[in-house]
Amino acid sequence: MGDNFISRKDRIIASAIEIISESGLASLSTKTLAMKENMSEALIYKYFGGINEVLIEVVEYFVRFDKSIIKTVQCKDVSYVEKIHVFFETYAIYYDNYMEISAIVLNYEELLHNTGTREIIGNCIEERSRFLLKLIEDAMEAGEINHTFTASQLKCILMGVLNTQLLDRRTSIHTQTLKIEVMESIDKILMLVKK
DSSP states (O other): HHHHHHHHHHHHHHHHHHHHHHOOOOOOOOHHHHHHHTTOHHHHHHHSSHHHHHHHHHHHHHHHHHHHHHHHHOOOOHHHHHHHHHHHHHHHHHHHTTGHHHHTTTTTTHHTTTTTTHHHHHHHHHHHHHHHHHHHHHHHTTTTSSSSEEEHHHHHHHHHHHHHHHHHHSSSSSSSSSHHHHHHHHHHHHHHHOO
16 A cells, blocks of 8 residues: 555655646646546645645656755766866756656646655755756866856856756757757757866
8 A cells, every 4th residue: 555655645746747748837737637637626635735736746756866865976087177177967868758747847836836845856956056056166177168258257157058948958859869869958068168
């Protein structure tokens, strides 16, 4: 019985992510979730206290992967510039393989206005931002990156590439993977600022 509970709960979270990806955050409700899962709305309440609790679980799921990516990059024994490359490559691969989860990135603003998810997503955004900023500052201090941009400016430029590519995938068809398109831009920018 415990396995079924976990399995069903995980499926509900996955379905919630799909609904957000397909129709937007505002379309996530117990009714749409029940329809997607082919179950009664009452059964949703067996696993969750309501739609806000489902949304919190979705965001926590997103954050777990975010933390894993940061840990992966931290463990690499490479230069800071290579760590920056790995940082973006890992996100691009992750989003390539699970494009639906990128809808969370594209809904940051709305999630920051939700009392249940504000702190969780805010901390995630700040941690990701601080981590990338520190990598860039360390690369500058080590003489790997020049000072054409400030560390903060470069962080915004690089994150902008990833976020813009994610949004662009929602509006047009692409023949190349997200990884190829993101990394072409990231690598060009890094080449411009490398010493």
